[in-house]
Amino acid sequence: MELVLEYVIRGIADVFTTSSGAFDWMPLVMVVAGLFIGIIVGATPGLNGPFAMALSLPVLIWVFGVSDDALLPILGFLIGLMKGATVGGAVPAILFNTPGTPDAYLTTLDGHPMAAKGEGPKALKVAHISSVCGDTFSDMALFLTAPVLAVLIESVLDLPEKAALIILSLSFMAAVAGNSPIKGLTVGVLGMLLALMGTTLSGNGPRMTFGIAELGNGLPLSSAILGVLIVGEVFLGIEEAARERLSKDGPKSAPALGDNHFRWADFKRIFPxxxxxxxxxxxxxxxxxxxxxxxxxxxxxxxxxxSKTPEKFGTGIPEGVAATEAANSSVSGANLIPVMSLGIPGNFAAVFIILAVESVGDFTLGPHVFRFTEIKEIEGYGTIINKDLVVAFAMFTLMVIANVCNWTLGGVVMRSLGVLARVPKSIMLPVVLLITLTAVYAQDGGFIAIWVVMIFGLIGYTLRRLDISILPFVIGFLLSPRLEELVRGGYSASGGDPLFLLKSPIALAFLVASVLIVYFATRKAS
Amino acid sequence: MRLFIPVIAALALLAGPAHAEWAPKGPIKFWIGFGAGGGTDTQARALAEELEALKGWRIIPENKAGGGGAVMAAQLKNEPADGQTLGLAINTTFDFATIGNENISIDDFTYITMTAGSQMAVLARADSGWKSLDDMVKAAKSGTKIVWANWGNQVQAGAEMVARHYGIEVNHLRGKGGKSAINALVAKDANVGWGGGVQGPLVAAGELVILASAEPKPLVQAPDQPTLIDLGVMETGLGFQFVLAGPKGMSADARDTIAAAIHEVLKNPESKTAKFVTKQYPPGPLMTAGDALTAQLKKNLESNKELVKLVK
Amino acid sequence: MDAKRPTTAKAPDPWDIGFGVIVLAVSLLAIFVWFPADIKGGFFNTTPFGKIEPGDAFFPVLLAAALAVLSAIQLTISFIKGSPAPSAGSEGRLTRSNFRFLFIFFSICMAGLGIMFVLGPGIVWLMRELGLTDATYRHLTDTAPYKYIGYVVGGFLMTVTLITWTEGRVRPAGIVAVLSVLVVAIVVFDVLLTNVLLPPNAEF
Known part of the structure; x- marks a missing residue:
């Protein structure tokens, strides 16, 4: 227990000190900056959290570099961004009836009628309180669950089970999005295949590179993922903008304001x-x-x-706003549970957290993070310690800091954004493209990165147009090298048994579950 | 007319005083054959910075990881041989990875200088109680499961050679980079591991013990332990040296000027590079350069070819 | 959902079938043509010590085989049960106007990136031909103004063309926005960060 406490304290201290022990205010500043920018991003129709995370990552890497000291400021900014965008998303939904993200659509149901009644500021207060409550709740769940789950998984799961678990998560992702689970799974496998280009473990030289020496270490990871997730979306946005040639209705004039005090009684009313x-x-x-x-x-x-009065939902009552905002905000913290305990990201925001961690420092995510190694000081070498665990607790600390800022200042920032002018998509998206191309060029060293971004953007665009979920593609691409190691290792460890995946009861159960999930999802779809 | 072109002025400034020493005509791309954050990367970036300060050359370091330096080498060989593209890798990139490789051969490069060399050791935790390789073998034979941490094919093959020599079973644990093996050992994921030099302070502090040297000579860190060659486990050592190379056909002038500049940095005990190298890769900088270096790499290549034949 | 599109399409949709056929063809091509030519390690690999372990082709072949199986299942389902209806708000296909968009969009991007790539070296080449300099572009990749020419002109033309195309008119706001982004990019990446190069300078 003392050891756990020692790690927690070191984690907290890690946020405020550099590796050489000097006081470091950078992570703190970056969390706050990320949070505010996130709220602005969320409040801008057409922008969302993952989008902003994707764009800021290469810039952050330029600014801070890839040393261990760079990790916390970068993670801090991304975490702030993620949290801020969730809160900010309610602003356009309530004030202009234009949800920036699909989940904010439900906020419009009661939020906009409230604004129409002149209770806009109050609706924003309700949204803010519910959002931060949900977010904080979710973070608590993460702090408590992830270490326990990780320790459990480390002790129970061996190579074949871990491999099967990755397959299960992919099937699950394929089943819940898009119109055809089989196609979702297909693109997941396709993503895996592309990720195998270049690197080999055997020393036989690069594979699947078409003889292109620049691909010798594989497709540049961040260019590929930025391409599918963001540039594909930019293509779509530019096409839409070109088609619409911009609808010109600005926000309507605000109605006269009514009673906008948010009282203790209001909180008690929405608390359940x-x-x-x-x-x-x-x-x-x-x-x-x-x-x-x-x-x-x-x-x-x-x-x-x-509710005792279900008919009032949709007419502009705080309960409706609270229920949706608390629900969609409490997703973000819990999303990090599979990331931190399994190394498997479950959504786009988590993908960019993983990407940041992969590109910066020598921290990796996964169940091994929560191993409580004995701490020892060695002269001239440093400290023997599970650094990953310290970073994990530092990350938790950053999340708490973000929450505190969100509680105290977030609401003020949020309510001041009602005047935020609409940024025209037709200018923003091409500019975003230019920044992205410049960013990947510098980060991944050359035009090869630009081609990869454009080609993967085309893949992302096509998958979206074909109504195929892109999440399995991205996750497959990310997890493929690990899955290969697990499968190769598991196969070797079983002494060359081709059915090694089916010999472990847990792995078998995972695989059966993946087949069933895809089967039932396919039946439901057709 | 020419005088009005700022470029020419800038170039004239770069060329500096009148004596005709070679200087690059533009920025030097300094490629690093390994990923960010490792020993090669740290060394290369310190070197680039101090070289830039010393000579006023513009140097831009860039990581090109993969294949133990071979991915970088495959791109380096196609660059112009004007001294404006250099690559730092290790000797095995050129004298081992080139065997049977269609992309690169030993003659594709101009070898400039070595910077440092490994202190390759077989390591165990002090709390294992093992004092020599024999103790480890005894433990293995009485049922202790041996998990041996490594970072690449060559050293994994080395572990396999030890296992075959003594007739024991070894499980391999592959990590990324030299430090990962030490971390695995310290975190008790493995009970034996390779160390390339980073182990020094841990050995000095009594955390880890060196069971044997995998260099041709006993290690500075543990002069009393035998080498694997003495023990009859292998014919050549597993140690490596850092080698700076350029594309083939660089002028001797360029090659020697760059080597001399690097030696000047390495010889200055106050320089960041020299400090890092001395701490990480004792006893200190290695400065074999030019033709001597080329000859040594070619000799290594021949004996490595023999080794590959032997093993097959 | 559009009333014209039934929720369960009974007829197999050509895009649905096409997707399956292409994936199937690609996976077979990968297993029988691409991998044998482009993966040096085998499906299995015998270590120098006689152990047989999965080689470099092991996992790629497994994945390609999985692709083939998945697309075969998808095709079978589509032929028997009909193609699944697309989700609300999606066509589930690339329409003719999508193709037209992609063609124009990529033409603009390729032209912009092309200019970015060749303009600087082109100007230096011309100057050398005219006897104004004896340097090549490789010597000047870190010298203003040459290092900015391609990036600024190519980037400006590409972005402004895209904005003008989407808006259907030239607006000063767009031009100002693009210019300020280019200036910021140069300040951040060239002036403040010394160890990176702007496109296309790492290429030469």
């Missing part, structure tokens, strides 16, 4: 909804592949069904 939605959102968030939209839907439905 916040609580139930937080639980729902956290549970949904912990599963890979299901996003905030489902959490918001379930949270809203639950509040409506358990």
């Amino acid at each position: 909804n916040i609580l139930s939605s937080s639980v729902i959102g956290t549970a949904i968030g912990a599963l890979p592949g299901i996003g905030t939209t489902l959490a918001a839907t379930l949270g809203y439905d639950f509040a409506k069904r358990t």
Whole structure:
């Protein structure tokens, strides 16, 4: 127990000190900056959290480099961004009836009628309180669950089980998004295949590179992922903008304001909804592949069904706003549970956290993070310590700092954004493309990165147009090298048994579950 | 007309005083054959910075990881041989990875200088109670499961050679980079591990013990322990040296000027590079350069070819 | 959902079938043509010590085989049960207007990136031909103004063309936005960060 405490203290201290022991205010500043920018991003129609995370990552790497000291400022900014965007998303939904993200659509149901009644500021206060409550709840769940789950997994799962678990998560992601689970799984495998280009473990030279020496170490990871997730979206956005040639209706003039005080009685009134939605959102968030939209839907439905006056939902009552905002905000913390305990990201925001961790410092995510190694000081070498665990606790500290800022200052920032002018997409998206191309060029060293971004952007665009979920593609691409190691290692360790994956009861159960998930999802779809 | 072109002025400034020493005509791309954050990377970036300060050459370091330096080498060989693209890797990149490789051969490069060399050791935790390789073998034979941490094929093969020599079973644990093996050992994921030099302070502090040297000579860190060659386990050592190379056909002038500049940095005990090298890769900098270096790499290549034949 | 599109399409959709056929073809091509030519290690690998372990081709072949199986299942389902209906708001295909967009979009991007790549070296080449300099572009990749020419002109033309195309008119706001982004990019990446190069300078 003392050791746990020692690690927690070192984790907290890590946020405020550099590796050489000097006081470091950078992570703190970056969390706050990330949070505020995140709220602005969330409040801007057409922008969202993962988008901003993707764009800022290469810039952050330029600014801070890739040393161990760079990790916390970068993670801090990304975490702040993630949290801020969740809160900020309610602003356009409530004030302009234009949800920036799909999950904010449900916020418009009661939020906009409230604004129309002149209770806009109050609706924003309700949204803010519910959102930070949900977020904090979710973080608590993460802090408590992830270490326990990780320790459990490390002790129970061996190579074949871990391999099967990755397959199960991919199947799950394929099943919950897009119109065809089989196609989702197909692109997941396709993503895996592309990730195998270049590197080999055997020393026989690079494979699958078409003789291109620049691909010798594989497709540049961040260029590929930025391409599919962000540039594909930019293509789509530019096409849409070109088609619409911009609709010109600005925000309508605000109605006269009514009573906008948020009282203790109001909080007591919405508290049950916040609580139930937080639980729902956290549970949904912990599963890979299901996003905030489902959490918001379930949270809203639950509040409506358990309400004594369900008919009032949709007419502009605080309960409706609270139920959706608490639910979609409580997804983000819990989303990190599979990331931190398994190394498997469940949504886009988590993908960028993983990407940051992969590119910066020598920290890796996964169940090994929560191993409590005995701490010893060695003259001239440094300290023997599980650094990953210290970083994990530092990350938790950053999340708590972000929450505190969110509680205290977030609401003020959020309410001041009602005047935020609409940034025209037709200018923003091409500029975003230019920045992205410049960024990957510098980060991944050359035009090869630009070609990769454009080609993967085309893949992302096509998959979206074909109505195929891109999440399995991205996750497959990310996890493929690990899965290969697990499969190769598991096969060797079994003494060359081709059925090694089926010999372990747990692995078998995972595989059967993946087949069943895809089977039932396919039946439901057709 | 020419005088109005700022470039020419800048170039004239770069060329500096009148004596006709070679100087690059533009920025030097300094490629690093390994990933960010490792021993090669740290060394290369310190060197680039101090070289830039010393000579006023513009040097831009860039990581090109993969294949133990071979991915970088495959790109380096296609660059112009004007001294504006250099690559830092290790000797095995050129004298081992080139065997049977269609992309690169030993003659594709101009070898400039060595910077440092490994202190390759077989390591165990002090709390294992083992004092020599024999103790480890005894433990293995009485049922202790041996997990041996490594970072690449060559050293894994070395562990396999030890296992075959003594007739014991060894499980391999592969990590990324030299420090990962030490970490695995310290975290008790493995009970034996390779160390390339980073182990020094841990050995000095009594955390780890060196069971044997995998260099041709006993190690500075444990002069009393035998080498694997003495023990009859292998014919050549597993140690490596850092080698700076350029594409083939660089002028001797360019090659020697760059080597001399690097030696000047390495010989200054106050320089960051020299400090790092001395701490990480004792006893200190290695400065075999030019033709002597080329000859040594070619000799290594021949004996490595023999080794590959022997093993097959 | 559009009333014209039934929720369960009974007829196999050509895009659905096409996707399956292409994936199937690609996976077979990979196993029988691409991998044998482009993976040097085998499916299995005998270590120098006689142990047989999975080689470099092991996992790629497994994955390609999985792709083939998955696409075969998908095709079978589509032929028997019909193609699944696309989700609300999606066509589930690339329409003719999508193709037209992609063509114009990529033409603009390729032209911009092309200019970015060749303009600097081109100007230096011309100057050398005219006897104004004896340097090559490789010597000047860290010398203003040459190192900025390609990036600024190519980047400006590409971005402004895209904005003008989407808006259907030239607006000063767009031009100002692009210019300020270019200036910021140069300040951040060239002036403040000394160890990176702007495109296309790492290429020469």
